[in-house]
């Protein structure tokens with residue numbers, strides 16, 4: 181096309197034609213002037229030659245006619261030439277328009293090629309998408325069985341995408357049809373132009389023939405003019421002939437050029453057609469492929485549509501099914517909830533009954549074990565004591581029975597049997613584990629006393645108060661009470677109050693009061709309840725472990741300010757921590773209330789007066805201590821022996837603790853023992869005291885007393901200030917382990933018998949049986 185355009189742009193012929201036209205104009209002018217001068221000369225000759233028979237006049241006449249004919253012919257030719265020029269212009273403009281059309285067609289062809297490429301690309305993409313989609317659909321179909329609801333979306337996607345490709349295909353087909361139509365219009369136009377060209381060529385040939393004829397004639401005239409010696413005429417005629425020849429040649433060249441252009445145009449169009457057809461072929465093939473794909477997708481689409489419809493129906497039905505299922509489930513849940521709730525109610529009722537039963541059993545167990553229990557704790561040998569020569573320990577333990585302690589004294593092995601013996605390595609936690617059931621029973625409304633008894637330096641304060649890093653029973657008990665009442669908080673409102681008192685030389689001091697040196701008195705409560713109370717005794721309500729620490733700090737500070745040497749003072753006075761736990765049950769129609777008291781007592785050192793050799797104030801101190809410890813022993817003895825009169829009033833200590841020692845109160849005596857040989861006689865005294873306290877109970881409990889009497893030998897009584905003789909421990913026989921086992925079995929059977937006697941069989945065989953087991 182570029183080449184054609186450049187060739188068409190080469191307008192040499194047109195330029196030549198223009199030159200010829202100008203030359204022609206000039207010649208015409210010349211001819212005109214020549215003719216007028218010729219005619220004038222002829223006219224003049226005619227005028228000069230008056231003879232009518234003059235041959236010249238005839239010649240002139242014929243020549244004139246000839247000239248006029250020639251003139252008319254020249255005019256005709258001029259017209260013809262003008263026509264030819266017009267035709268030429270028309271044809272060139274047609275050629276121009278053809279060229280434009282050709283350009284337009286080429287552009288359209290390019291456009292259509294681009295569109296075809298675009299369509300092919302889109303087709304390819306659509307194909308890829310469709311093949312991917314198909315693959316996905318197949319995978320989805322495979323998964324469909326497991327997850328049927330998803331097919332809906334796959335089907336939907338396939339439907340949407342195939343509709344899109346079909347739409348694109350239809351659009352392309354429409355465009356293609358438009359292009360085909362344009363092509364056929366172009367072809368029609370081309371055919372018309374060809375017809376016109378043929379027509380022009382035919383006219384040209386006719387004109388050429390006529391021109392040849394005219395030329396022949398002109399040649400005749402020329403020869404005649406030559407013959408007549410009309411040189412000017414000859415010159416002019418021959419010029420005309422030359423011009424005509426040139427015009428003819430130019431015409432021929434123009435025609436040849438046009439022929440070439442025509443051929444070139446045909447060739448280009450042909451090529452464009454061939455190219456378009458070649459390019460259209462793969463498009464058609466692609467289209468066919470897409471159609472095939474679409475056709476192959478059709479069954480899958482049908483299946484998917486079918487599945488989709490099926491799923492759609494299921495989805496439509498699903499809300500109703502769901503509603504129905506939810507309603508049914510709700511009904512079932514309501515039913516189950518009501519069943520569970522009634523079961524819960526029943527369980528709660530049973531639980532409460534079991535709890536009461538447990539409480540009763542626990543109390544019974546404690547009662548059977550004895551409301552007064554005696555433990556022994558042997559303190560370890562300190563670092564300084566280890567370095568001294570007297571570091572031998574005279575105490576030994578039974579690895580199979582933790583209730584027995586052996587003491588080697590003056591070559592004799594003494595055996596002491598208590599409720600529990602803690603070896604020196606026993607930790608504060610282990611000790612507390614054994615006493616915590618007593619502590620918690622005060623939440624249930626029981627009064628509890630825990631005494632630390634023993635000579636000075638045997639570890640009483642360590643057991644009761646402990647050290648900062650390893651607290652003793654006092655702090656652990658309060659922490660346990662906090663955690664227990666917190667657990668019961670949803671049902672119970674508990675209040676824990678704390679008082680600290682000291683009994684020194686039978687004088688009661690308020691350790692939490694503003695003035696700790698003030699003496700307190702113990703009085704009968706004026707409300708007529710028969711309860712004792714201490715007017716002016718400070719009670720702190722504690723709500724957290726931090727409160728406990730503050731109370732202890734205040735107590736220690738007040739105790740320290742009231743004496744010159746705290747260590748000495750503390751070993752010669754009794755320190756009492758009195759914890760009261762009052763509880764009220766929420767929403768209780770019966771208005772359940774409990775009040776329990778936990779008395780934690782660090783007793784004064786139990787050294788004998790004779791040994792300490794005290795005099796003056798020390799003697800008085802020792803006497804007071806002995807008096808109160810004796811009174812305590814007496815009270816315990818009277819309680820265990822179930823005497824009608826209990827001598828509480830014999831000391832401030834027993835009088836103050838009257839409520840907590842009486843009735844179904846629980847008492848624990850922690851007898852502290854030093855392991856050193858130098859302290860051995862005091863240790864023996866303390867252990868004898870412990871043994872005697874325990875033996876009092878045994879004397880009231882047939883089984884224990886019986887067993888002990890069978891295993892004990894005759895005692896050598898030492899100075900224990902109790903009103904009944906202490907039982908001296910004796911070495912046990914060799915079969916001690918089996919005896920202990922037998923004793924234990926007997927003990928269990930005894931408990932069992934009591935439980936069966938106390939409670940109906942259905943309770944014991946029911947859920948509570950696990951507890952008994």
Ligand SMILES: Nc1ncnc2c1ncn2[C@@H]1O[C@H](COP(=O)(O)OP(=O)(O)OP(=O)(O)O)[C@@H](O)[C@H]1O
Pocket residue numbers: 558559560562604634635636637638639640641642643747750751752784785852
């Ligand atoms: N189980 C033990 N473990 C470690 N050290 C102990 C133990 N028992 C007592 N001690 C130590 O022995 C020493 C004397 O103990 P503690 O002061 O408790 O005796 P005490 O019987 O209270 O004397 P006092 O009658 O003079 O108050 C203390 O240093 C104490 O830390």
